[in-house]
Every structure is written in structure tokens, then in C-alpha cells.
Amino acid sequence: MNLATSLRQTPLAERLREVRSLTAALAGPLSDADATVQPMPDASPAKWHLAHTSWFFETFVLAEHVPGYRPHDERWPFLFNSYYEGAGDRLARDRRGMLSRPRLDEIMAYRAHVDEALDRAMPGFDAEALTLIELGINHEQQHQELFLTDILATFAANPLLPAYAEAAPAKPGAASTPGxxxxxxxxxxxxxxxxxxxxxxxxxxxxxxxxxxxxxxxxxxxxxxxxxxxxxxxxxxxxxxxxxxxxxxxxxxxxxxxxxxxxxxxxxxxxxxxxxxxxxxxxxxxxxxxxxxxxxxxxxxxxxxxxxxxxxxxxxxxxxxxxxxxxxxxxxxxxxxxxxxxxxxxxxxxxxxxxxxxxxxxxxxxxxxxxxxxxxxxxxxxxxxxxxxxxxxxxxxxxxxxxxxxxxxx
CATH class of the missing domain: 3.90.1580.10 (paralog of FGE (formylglycine-generating enzyme))
Incomplete structure (x- = not known):
């Protein structure tokens, strides 16, 4: 069994918790200001990635498959919908960097709210809901990569050229002839x-x-x-x-x-x-x-x-x-x-x-x-x-x- 197969066989609820935890950990080195900046229209603020991935689960899983579920904040779908026409109106992509509010801590509380709701509901989900959970996990993994590349673009635009995180000194590779x-x-x-x-x-x-x-x-x-x-x-x-x-x-x-x-x-x-x-x-x-x-x-x-x-x-x-x-x-x-x-x-x-x-x-x-x-x-x-x-x-x-x-x- 290769590593990819082993990772896929991890129980769905465990994989969901691991992915959601990694996203939160990626935000660990950031200040509220770091997480708000949008360096260019193609990149999104870190706060937006953190909220959008939660909006995805809230919109397509919780709101559709948990009777009586109430959104964390009725105003936020407009802020954190990306491009889904069927999900309603949304903030223009190039305006995401204007979201000084909600604060980073409020968005992390939103994530916790969605996580708790998913954890309570998972045992009763039918096959359709579980399929959407799988899609949401993979969707969030895509945004984890975007989170890092967008933070790199953000810090590269700062004249101070700050580091997002420390890294061990690089070990230069040996030259090789391409085959x-x-x-x-x-x-x-x-x-x-x-x-x-x-x-x-x-x-x-x-x-x-x-x-x-x-x-x-x-x-x-x-x-x-x-x-x-x-x-x-x-x-x-x-x-x-x-x-x-x-x-x-x-x-x-x-x-x-x-x-x-x-x-x-x-x-x-x-x-x-x-x-x-x-x-x-x-x-x-x-x-x-x-x-x-x-x-x-x-x-x-x-x-x-x-x-x-x-x-x-x-x-x-x-x-x-x-x-x-x-x-x-x-x-x-x-x-x-x-x-x-x-x-x-x-x-x-x-x-x-x-x-x-x-x-x-x-x-x-x-x-x-x-x-x-x-x-x-x-x-x-x-x-x-x-x-x-x-x-x-x-x-x-x-x-x-x-x-x-x-x-x-x-």
C-alpha cells in the first residue's frame, strides 16, 4: 500500500478534523493586519480563506443537511461566497482586502462554530452529506495552498520583506545532468x-x-x-x-x-x-x-x-x-x-x-x-x-x- 492509499483510508471525521486544524495552524503566525491584506486581485486575504472554507461547509452541508441549523451570521455569506451564482450575491473579488471587519479572532470563532456543528451532525449524515464533506475537505486543502501562496505574495509586497515563518538553512543540491x-x-x-x-x-x-x-x-x-x-x-x-x-x-x-x-x-x-x-x-x-x-x-x-x-x-x-x-x-x-x-x-x-x-x-x-x-x-x-x-x-x-x-x- 502506498502512502496516498493509506491517507485516503483514514476515517472521514478524522480527516476533516486534521484538515481544519491544519488551516487554523497556518494562520498561527499572522496578525490581524497580515490576514487582512490583499496584494493583488488574484490573491485573497488570509482571513477570507479562513472564512470561505467555513462558509463552504456551512452553505453546502450544514444549511442543507442539518434541520434547524442557523448560520453563524446572516450577513457573512455575501462576504465569503467566492463565485457560486446559485448561492446568491457576493462581494467583488478585488474588494476582499477591504474587509477590516470581521476581525481575525471573530473569523476563528466562526470556524469553531462550524467545526462544532459538523462534529455533532456527522454521525447522522446520509451518503449525500458525507459526499459533500469529502468535497469540502478537498476544497479546503486547495485553499491551504492558496493561503500560503497568497501570504507569500502579501509579504513580498511589503518593503520590509518579512518572513512568514522560520525555516532551517537550505542544503544546496548537487548538480546533475538531466536524463x-x-x-x-x-x-x-x-x-x-x-x-x-x-x-x-x-x-x-x-x-x-x-x-x-x-x-x-x-x-x-x-x-x-x-x-x-x-x-x-x-x-x-x-x-x-x-x-x-x-x-x-x-x-x-x-x-x-x-x-x-x-x-x-x-x-x-x-x-x-x-x-x-x-x-x-x-x-x-x-x-x-x-x-x-x-x-x-x-x-x-x-x-x-x-x-x-x-x-x-x-x-x-x-x-x-x-x-x-x-x-x-x-x-x-x-x-x-x-x-x-x-x-x-x-x-x-x-x-x-x-x-x-x-x-x-x-x-x-x-x-x-x-x-x-x-x-x-x-x-x-x-x-x-x-x-x-x-x-x-x-x-x-x-x-x-x-x-x-x-x-x-x-
């Missing part, structure tokens, strides 16, 4: 089936055809990215997609996000010397695609990556286990450290049907203008990901722990 693993050719299966939890967008399982290809045995490193920069990678229009080149010029992009010219990078532990052999992180799809062209390679397709990962334990590698500063480290694990950009657009698998009801808005309506990422990062809760998992972001996004693993045709 290539030949992938399967011909017909293969991708997508999820069976009874284990997956998000709706991972289904159904279907046939794909794989052309001869190989995938690199490790991520692109900081040292290799420095070579790309030195060779004029950000100044050579021919390496870039048209939209990407316009983005580079408009935004003045010259290096990965959080890189400083003195050889350091900003991390959740503050400014740190960059490990040349650690995976490059915080690069956009545009950058990943340009680097691949420069390297004489390409990005893997979603199908290639998923087939490559089919016999790998997705809970292995460098992933999130507890609160604290996390950052990518040198190593060759397929899961962990950084998410892998693919060359595949986020679209529906053949046969996909969006589930009915408000909760069906979770994934399907975002299948436009986004690219697929595979794997997991150092901020992904261990056990959350799997080979069929479909992370997705717009091509210019780079505040997540996103990196590059190359592929090439054979």
Missing part, C-alpha cells in the same frame, strides 16, 4: 474512474493516443533558468508566443517572480540565497513555453504527464505536512516542490457532464483561457493530489509554486 524517460506509445487511458474521490473535471476515463516522446527526469533548475536569462531569453521575441511576448513587454518581466538581482529569492522564510539546483518556481506558462523552445524541447501534454505518473505514489515527494515556511528543494520526485505546466488547455474530458446544482459550478465553468498543471507543490497538502488531478491557471499566472519539466518528441 530522459521514454514514454508509452500508442493507445492509453487517462482520466479517473472508480469510487475514490476525484473532482468532476477529472472524469470520465477515456482513451488517448500517445506519440513517441520522452519526459525529463527532473524539473528545470534555477541554474538552468539563469542560463536562459543570460542568453537573452527574456529579450528574444522568437522564443515567445505572441500573447506572452506582449505580456513580457507590458509587465517588464525579466526573471521569475520573487527573484532578486543579488542572487536571492523572496520566500515564506524571507529573503534566501537561491539554490542553483532547486527547481525554478513562480514562472508562468508563457515563460515555461519560451524556456522549452530555448532548450530545444517542449512542455509535456497532460496525457503524457498523466501516463508517466500512473505508477508513482502521489503522496511522495516534498509536499505540505504542517504549518511553516515551505519552498522547493532539489530532487527528482514527480510530485511535490512545484506544479508542472503542460502544453494542454483546460477543457472538458470527452463525456464530461457538469454536476447539477450550485456545487456543480466548482470546475466546469472555468474551462476557458486556462492551462493545465500536473503534480503537486511544496505547498500542496500531502495526499491531496493524484495522477489524474487537473490544476489550472491562466497562462500569465505565476504567484503559485509553478515550474517546468521538459518533454521532447522521439
Amino acid at each position: 530522459w524517460t521514454e514514454g508509452r506509445r500508442g493507445e492509453a487511458q487517462m482520466g479517473a474512474d472508480g469510487d475514490e474521490f476525484t473532482f468532476d473535471c477529472e472524469r470520465p476515463r477515456h482513451s488517448v493516443w500517445l506519440q513517441p516522446h520522452a519526459i525529463a527526469d527532473r524539473f528545470v533548475t534555477n541554474a538552468e533558468w539563469a542560463e536562459f536569462i543570460a542568453d537573452g531569453g527574456y529579450r528574444t521575441a522568437g522564443l515567445w508566443l505572441s500573447e506572452g511576448w506582449e505580456w513580457v513587454k507590458r509587465e517588464g518581466i525579466t526573471a521569475p517572480l520573487y527573484w532578486h538581482e543579488d542572487g536571492r529569492s523572496f520566500t515564506l522564510a524571507g529573503l534566501r540565497e537561491r539554490d542553483p539546483q532547486a527547481p525554478v518556481a513562480h514562472v508562468s506558462f508563457f515563460e515555461a513555453d519560451a524556456f522549452a523552445r530555448w532548450a530545444g524541447a517542449r512542455l509535456p501534454t497532460e496525457a503524457e504527464w498523466e501516463d508517466h505518473a500512473r505508477i508513482t505514489d502521489p503522496a511522495a515527494g516534498h509536499q505540505l505536512d504542517r504549518a511553516g515556511a515551505v519552498m522547493p528543494a532539489a530532487g527528482g520526485a514527480l510530485f511535490g516542490d512545484v506544479w508542472c505546466w503542460t502544453g494542454t488547455a483546460y477543457l472538458a474530458h470527452p463525456g464530461f457532464r457538469q454536476p447539477p446544482g450550485t456545487v456543480g459550478e466548482y470546475n466546469g465553468k472555468f474551462m476557458s483561457g486556462q492551462m493545465i498543471l500536473k503534480g503537486a507543490s511544496c505547498a500542496t497538502p500531502r495526499g491531496h493530489s493524484r495522477a489524474t488531478y487537473r490544476n489550472f491557471f491562466p497562462p500569465a499566472a505565476r504567484w503559485q509554486f509553478t515550474g517546468v519539466r521538459l518533454a521532447r518528441d522521439l
